Amino acid sequence: MSELTIYTLDWVPEGPRGFVRDLRLRWACEEAGLDYAVATVPFDDRQTNHLDRQPFGQVPYLDDGGVQMFESGACLLHLARKSEVLMPCDPQGEAEALEWTISALNSVEMVSVPWWFLKMSQGPDNGLADWVGSRLAHVEQVLGEREWLAAGRFTVADLLMADVLRIPDIRGFGNRPATEAYVARVTDRPAFRKAHADQLAHFEAADAVRAK
Amino acid sequence: MSELTIYTLDWVPEGPRGFVRDLRLRWACEEAGLDYAVATVPFDDRQTNHLDRQPFGQVPYLDDGGVQMFESGACLLHLARKSEVLMPCDPQGEAEALEWTISALNSVEMVSVPWWFLKMSQGPDNGLADWVGSRLAHVEQVLGEREWLAAGRFTVADLLMADVLRIPDIRGFGNRPATEAYVARVTDRPAFRKAHADQLAHFEAADAVRAK
Numbered sequence: 001m002s003e004l005t006i007y008t009l010d011w012v013p014e015g016p017r018g019f020v021r022d023l024r025l026r027w028a029c030e031e032a033g034l035d036y037a038v039a040t041v042p043f044d045d046r047q048t049n050h051l052d053r054q055p056f057g058q059v060p061y062l063d064d065g066g067v068q069m070f071e072s073g074a075c076l077l078h079l080a081r082k083s084e085v086l087m088p089c090d091p092q093g094e095a096e097a098l099e100w101t102i103s104a105l106n107s108v109e110m111v112s113v114p115w116w117f118l119k120m121s122q123g124p125d126n127g128l129a130d131w132v133g134s135r136l137a138h139v140e141q142v143l144g145e146r147e148w149l150a151a152g153r154f155t156v157a158d159l160l161m162a163d164v165l166r167i168p169d170i171r172g173f174g175n176r177p178a179t180e181a182y183v184a185r186v187t188d189r190p191a192f193r194k195a196h197a198d199q200l201a202h203f204e205a206a207d208a209v210r211a212k
Numbered sequence: 213m214s215e216l217t218i219y220t221l222d223w224v225p226e227g228p229r230g231f232v233r234d235l236r237l238r239w240a241c242e243e244a245g246l247d248y249a250v251a252t253v254p255f256d257d258r259q260t261n262h263l264d265r266q267p268f269g270q271v272p273y274l275d276d277g278g279v280q281m282f283e284s285g286a287c288l289l290h291l292a293r294k295s296e297v298l299m300p301c302d303p304q305g306e307a308e309a310l311e312w313t314i315s316a317l318n319s320v321e322m323v324s325v326p327w328w329f330l331k332m333s334q335g336p337d338n339g340l341a342d343w344v345g346s347r348l349a350h351v352e353q354v355l356g357e358r359e360w361l362a363a364g365r366f367t368v369a370d371l372l373m374a375d376v377l378r379i380p381d382i383r384g385f386g387n388r389p390a391t392e393a394y395v396a397r398v399t400d401r402p403a404f405r406k407a408h409a410d411q412l413a414h415f416e417a418a419d420a421v422r423a424k
Contacts (some may be wrong), residue, residue: 068304
């Protein structure tokens, strides 16, 4: 039995497939060579059926040999401590990986996710568009100068930032060649491709069960 | 000379005083008994004058004996490793402090900050209001059942969550007595009161210089 169990939903509609955040955890485990199992909570009543495990009713959450935690960003930082592949050991490299991991969550996603949400009702030129554009321009400037965000090599920060930036909707924000190349480069990694394919297969297999 | 230097702006207008995020770092250092210095970058041209140190043009950023980092959330996690006051050492306690720290950044602030931003142009009933209300209700449910978010005692997660929740604007979201009591309890800590007073004094002293 694996020490690590990643919890996700048993099924989701087509739209979010390939983007449900258990992907981040699968990907991290694949990069680090960590053995893991995948378990599920039901899609139906998902907002209330696992509040004891995830108080916002979301997925993923993680069980690591009995230690339980939620928030994909927290799970990534937890997993990253298990492998230097994800998190450098030298103080400056570790600081860089940590700051860029938090940047992905609190400087980029903090504007891109609410912008995406408002896009559904108010269109792409909603009140957060300029802010998203500004943040993406800063990221483009950084990625124009270097290949990886932290420590001169792939780290958990790239895993998370690339996942945040690969949302198709935000590709419309200006000409950002360095960012495009970065996302293509990071998501071409075998660990991403396996995690992505595994998530798609997981939800596809659930279609048959759900159809019964 | 202190090993730790917290960088903030040399001056800000009245509005953000008491809320600039160097407060989070001052507060963490006060809780942990860590000696620190405060240094500044100019308010004027702040969006471009320190991009080499903070690629989004924001404050704070931290220097820890030559190791530099930005993002208040990342700096807090970095400081938290220096003191068990901020971060428990047992695996479950550490997981809880980490998950709730990330929750404050990526589940609460990810909706509350963009909501606050839109409030200026679209009012409080903007397109993110329901989402903010839902997240705050989840937090209220948790805080109705326990005094602290993680490990049964104050941790860095409470420092950050209380700072996120004390924004006056979000007090209008329904009757949330447990959250109100929590914010009052956490911000009554001597370390918060000192950090808050020190930030106000810092910007007040700058008024005289700026007036010249």
